[in-house]
Amino acid sequence: MHFADYLYSPDQLPQGYAETRAFAEDLWNAAAAGRDMKVDARRLPESQVFVSDVRYLMAAVQVPAGRPVFRWNEADGGRPASLAAWREQGGPNFQGLLTGCAYEVLLPDAYFAAWRQADRDTRPFALRAAVEYLKTLFNEPANRIRAVAAPYYEHWLEEWRIGFTLANSDEVVHGVTWPLLGHEDENADLGAEIEALLKSTGIGEVRMLDTRMPLEYCEDCGAPLFPNPDGENVHAELPEDMQGTPAQLH
Ligand SMILES: [Zn+2]
Incomplete structure (x- = not known):
């Protein structure tokens, strides 16, 4: 070999x-x-x-x-x-x-x-890694992190997106996309799978939105927008004082 x-x-x-x-x-x-x-x-x-x-x-x-x-x-x-x-x-x-x-x-x-x-x-793996990343970055335990997950549609369901906030804030600080694979469509119970996985990480709150979110991207950088707790599509951004290497610059 x-x-x-x-x-x-x-x-x-x-x-x-x-x-x-x-x-x-x-x-x-x-x-x-x-x-x-x-x-x-x-x-x-x-x-x-x-x-x-x-x-x-x-x-x-x-x-x-x-x-x-x-x-x-x-x-x-x-x-x-x-x-x-x-x-x-x-x-x-x-x-x-x-x-x-x-x-x-x-x-x-x-x-x-x-x-x-x-x-x-x-x-x-990406979901678990996101929780670990946020715990380290904010030096907070998992139960101080909240996730908001929603299905994203163009004509059909295209993917799920998961926005992460801290427990005391509605600002989305990080996001993860969950693409559909193979023959998966809206009949696949991905929501349940994502919810169970997020809960297994020990985060404080998992909010599952049943709104069909539009598949939108940032007009400046092309980054996918993520759901916030109010069901709005927003840019995931670290707080200004933390905008180091992995952050957005606009
Ligand atoms: Zn952008």
């Missing part, structure tokens, strides 16, 4: 099938020559900065024809056991690359399947 020696952000992955095929060929060629693929990170697009997102580790695996690629492909293997083993044995190897970050490693899989699964697993 040989790796591409870089952790890719979603916007650095090859775009479309032709680029993906070319990338795979480079990786296969490196693997066939018995080495890892050297990635020149300066030639990749700059990754955007989020409170939490996904990083991809890519590998080429050579196995004799007809033999399993993954441990969980074997008769006595299984995904849950493989994931537990990978977390325990593989997980710590990422510590040096992700200093000071909370991270979760996901089960290795075929490229597109892993990508789809990562999209799915990122949604709850």
